[in-house]
Amino acid sequence: MRTIQEIADRYYALAQRGQIHQIQDELYARDAVSIEPENVSQLPITVRGIEALRDKEALLEAQIEARHGGFCGQPIVASYYFACTMGMDVTLKDRGRVQKDQVGVFEVADGHIVKEQFFYNDAVY
Numbered sequence: 797m798r799t800i801q802e803i804a805d806r807y808y809a810l811a812q813r814g815q816i817h818q819i820q821d822e823l824y825a826r827d828a829v830s831i832e833p834e835n836v837s838q839l840p841i842t843v844r845g846i847e848a849l850r851d852k853e854a855l856l857e858a859q860i861e862a863r864h865g866g867f868c869g870q871p872i873v874a875s876y877y878f879a880c881t882m883g884m885d886v887t888l889k890d891r892g893r894v895q896k897d898q899v900g901v902f903e904v905a906d907g908h909i910v911k912e913q914f915f916y917n918d919a920v921y
Contacts, residue, residue: 797907804871804878807902807909811868811880816853820846825908832914862887878902882914 798806803823810819820828830849832839838859843852869881883897898916902909 800876800878800904801873803904803909804873808868808871808880820849823909824849825910828909829911831912833916859888860886861889864893876904878904
């Protein structure tokens, strides 16, 4: 079973290549939970399960007209969690070009990511 540091490092390596589906397939528990800030985005606040995470990602992608850049910072590991700063520079179909920064916190149990929670304070989505 992978350590939390190994999972965090693998997440970072795959994120550098934009391989979101591979991250989900390889690192997430099948019933993982994803949480967005309340009343901030047009994305669902809480979803559970890989298919629901993919549906949320598809909803985000449907809002994007063009990608200009993005990043995922090196993970910081503590206890059963790791966190990464993340950002994107995109043109949204109905809002123009925006830059978004966030922190993602990931909980790990039994060798898989069981929960992700994102923190940001803007009305980008």
